[in-house]
Amino acid sequence: MNSKRVGNQTVVFANPPVILSSYSVVGPKEGQGPLGKTFGKVWEDGLNGEKSWEVAESKMLQEAMQGAMDQASVQKEQIDFMMAGDLLNQIISSNFAARQMALPFIGLYGACSTMALSMAVGSMLIDGGFAQNVLVGVSSHHDTAERQYRLPTEQGAQRAMSAQWTVTGAGSVLLSSSGAGPRITSATIGKVIDFAVKDVNNMGAAMAPAVADTILNHCQDMQLKPADYDLIASGDLGAIGLGLACELLKQSGMDTGTSFTDCGVMIYDDSQDSHAGASGCGCSAVVFAGNIMQRIKSGELKKAMLVGSGALHSPTSCLQGESIPGIGHAVVIEG
Amino acid sequence: MNSKRVGNQTVVFANPPVILSSYSVVGPKEGQGPLGKTFGKVWEDGLNGEKSWEVAESKMLQEAMQGAMDQASVQKEQIDFMMAGDLLNQIISSNFAARQMALPFIGLYGACSTMALSMAVGSMLIDGGFAQNVLVGVSSHHDTAERQYRLPTEQGAQRAMSAQWTVTGAGSVLLSSSGAGPRITSATIGKVIDFAVKDVNNMGAAMAPAVADTILNHCQDMQLKPADYDLIASGDLGAIGLGLACELLKQSGMDTGTSFTDCGVMIYDDSQDSHAGASGCGCSAVVFAGNIMQRIKSGELKKAMLVGSGALHSPTSCLQGESIPGIGHAVVIEG
Structure with a gap:
């Protein structure tokens, strides 16, 4: 069963x-x-x-x-x-x-x-x-x-x-269930992780621990390491959150190498005045549907992991003094 | 597959x-x-x-x-x-x-x-x-x-x-996946149905068409009729919505008999000043977890259908002049 x-x-x-x-x-x-x-x-x-x-x-x-x-x-x-x-x-x-x-x-x-x-x-x-x-x-x-x-x-x-x-x-x-194209081979459903970040202007920091936790658990469950993936893309931690997630993974003994990036870092460039990068459900959705899917189909990426990252607060919960809980869900796509 | x-x-x-x-x-x-x-x-x-x-x-x-x-x-x-x-x-x-x-x-x-x-x-x-x-x-x-x-x-x-x-x-x-207890034998995922009801004080009316649609589709898909169920409980149409759903089913040639009721009608009595009845996610959740589960376990109900009914608007969509879309999802539980 x-x-x-x-x-x-x-x-x-x-x-x-x-x-x-x-x-x-x-x-x-x-x-x-x-x-x-x-x-x-x-x-x-x-x-x-x-x-x-x-x-x-x-x-x-x-x-x-x-x-x-x-x-x-x-x-x-x-x-x-x-x-x-x-x-x-x-x-x-x-x-x-x-x-x-x-x-x-x-x-x-x-x-x-x-x-x-x-x-x-x-x-x-x-x-x-x-x-x-x-x-x-x-x-x-x-x-x-x-x-x-x-x-x-x-x-x-x-x-x-x-x-x-x-x-x-x-x-x-x-x-x-059938046809030609990249395939989703595994998925890791995340737990809610909260490191007590309360700054709604720094949601990357709030979500980074959940992303790190999900990558760690995924690799542990599958007995794999980040180097087994051509790309690990979180979505969307932005520049600050991505740095923090790398740091947290390093503290747990995991080297993410060069394969780990973030959809919120990829979508805008420095000239676009987007500060710490991009966020929003649509960010990882369009970066995956566009850039990542094209790279998988072209053969550049043989195995990629998308780690969706969510900040599970609301304006009401923040006004009531709650911190921002984060979650990360991973799906693995193979070309 | x-x-x-x-x-x-x-x-x-x-x-x-x-x-x-x-x-x-x-x-x-x-x-x-x-x-x-x-x-x-x-x-x-x-x-x-x-x-x-x-x-x-x-x-x-x-x-x-x-x-x-x-x-x-x-x-x-x-x-x-x-x-x-x-x-x-x-x-x-x-x-x-x-x-x-x-x-x-x-x-x-x-x-x-x-x-x-x-x-x-x-x-x-x-x-x-x-x-x-x-x-x-x-x-x-x-x-x-x-x-x-x-x-x-x-x-x-x-x-x-x-x-x-x-x-x-x-x-x-x-x-x-195993153990003793009632079993969920089938489920029908609903479509969003909108009969252009805009009155947020009458959400039963907004949801009734979706509930009727899901019951009709479930019975058609399964080649069954309402009389094959000891109980069909929507949750939560209230008194007005329940009447409208019965009427819509009748117009489609379906007689729901006496087995069709609504969690929003069951939970309060007339003395409790709740007007058209109850609503809220919690209503069908507690009526099912309490009353309906007990009646299934006691053998009174051999086969019951819970049809969750949702009004998929928001205060913003209503202020912008949108009508209230409804949805109904059904699960069948057998003792």
Whole structure:
């Protein structure tokens, strides 16, 4: 009954689900960044003709999911489950996208870890025999996130140098029980780890311990080391969090070498004034759906690990004096 | 690969997961209601000595999950996944409970449908071979919900007669691949259905079409009829939504007979001034964990269906003029 479980937190797939296709839609800032050419579509502005940023984010998510279906020439009728999540209260971007998609819908919340979480759970549903095709979609939007979590963007408040810039972007992957493409071979579901960081302008620091914990547990469960992976990409710790995660892994005796990077470090360059890097569900979603998938398909990466990292606070919990709990979920993709 | 899929939306379990135990913790109003004696624990007030309702709700969820583990004499180390969700922004009740539980954690959001959704996905993870034991926990709290979704309770605003009262309660079930107890034999994952209801004081009406759709699809997929179930309990439509769901099913040629009721109708009586009944993730969670589980175990109910119903709006989406999308997820439990 329990044969696919390895160690404490990891599952290994008997028939590894295939990533049939991936697609990403991003805003202009992301399009101007170093990964600009890897995205499926770049919007000219964050509204794209919609009446609110919230409506625009939900439409962006739909576009990404439709893009993934189109790439694989898979019709809606062939999808067994849609799995989605985002950062907004009550995950409305996903809910309203699901209304348009009219598919059996499983909503998830893992903050910025949602892409990896959805891919992990979706793979279990496929390998478990419950679905042939699962459509995963995740989004975030700079302006919807700013006004919900921080300050109205119209106010033009100065951002802390440790803050990360929420990506405007939606990424989607279509997972399938058969077909050609990279395969998801294992997944590690993370535990909530809290090192008592309370600074909402330094979420990389809050999430770093959870990412380190998940990488350690994954390697322990699988009896592997970081060098066995061509790439380990967290998403999204930013520059400060990535440094801290490396440091924590080093303290635990693990050398991550040069393979460990972060989607929040990759997506913008220094000229883009994004301070500590990028964050938001959409960040790891579009970096994975674009850059990482292309590198796996080209053969540059034979084995990659995406470690989605989520800060599981809310504005209310922070106002009530709580620290920021973090979580990391890992999925391993082989070309 | 896809042998466990039946019809368009339903999955049937090859080795139906066992509900090893269930436990519920509720507030005083729920304890005074007609189901009062079926709950595991009744708090004397909604704070229970904590400094905020939000902290209290998270503690209540932990108590319920600990209660389910204790009932089954299962230790934390034996749990493979914790699955939880609630109504608060960024599901903080669940996140902070997961911090204390320190278990591999999958966060879900399905509004009031979260109990059924978690049981459905948890059962797939077990039957798929990825877990031996999955701990499911879901909570809501009248006072945290009121101040987030509606008005500060201190204001004492008059409630509409069509409004439902959010239950203060947390319910938990411990699902396992083996052992003695009722079994989850099938599940139907719902689609988002929106009949353009915009009245946030009448969420039963917003959710009724989704519940009707899921019951219809479940019966079609399984080639069964409502009379094949001793109980079909939606959770939570309240009195108005239940009437509308019955009407919609009748229009589709389905007679639900006397077996169809609603957790939001069961939990309070007319003397409790709850208007259209109860709502909140915790409602179906505690009614299922208490009353329904007891009736299944006693043999009164041989086959029951829980149809979790969620209203997938947010205060922001409503202020922006959106209607309220609904969803219904069904799980079938056999004694």
